[in-house]
Amino acid sequence: MAGTKLDSLGLNRGTWTKEEDHILASHIKVNGPGKWTQLPSKAGLNRCGKSCRLRWLNYLRPNIKRGNITQEEEDLIVRLHNLLGNRWSLIAGRLPGRTDNEIKNYWNTFLKKKLRRGRLSGQVTASIAGNPIRSTITQNTALQLNIEPIIGRRVEMHASSSAASESLLLPCFGNNSVFREKLEEWMVQGTACFPVDDFLM
DNA sequence: AACGGAACCAACCGCACGGGT
């Protein structure tokens, strides 16, 4: 299976074999990384340069840390993601030995799942452009609106289509009926949504 | 034990950017 698939140019695709890894690592050990487009032919690899670069950066280069993300690393990822957004390479730069691909995968699976279950603490931001609204969304409100409940935590949401008049600043405690009505209105209009992507600690 | 769906993760793809000419 591995390394048996070819692309339209006859280059190997798919999972790297140990032999390919060895060839790539040996070549880079002698010549250093870089010049990825010429590397495959010089190293004798039937791969494209992009594939070689990715393999080196994510798996073969020294000091790569494999294994489970620690609690400390997870906390850092959450905070950095809030600050930087999906800037995986920047986030990875703050986590020695971790790669952008690893962090991206981790975020897209484990953390989003955790978030959906409401286990993560902190402020939540809904990703609609416009004016921010801050409030607390209660469990009942969330359930009625078919939103995964992030109980008792501050929620930021934005309206996209309307003007600044849509901007409201609401109390951060309790079940706020104004907020709820506004939210329902936006949901009906399709101008608000709750892809819960970003958080602050 | 067999099956199907969910979850995970390595790898690919398309695009943006910067440097060189």
Add this chain to the structure above:
DNA sequence: CACCCGTGCGGTTGGTTCCGT
């Protein structure tokens, strides 16, 4: 200035493994 090329980044895909029924 325009173009080309190499590189890096983020989004997405697809194969494999896990898990529940």
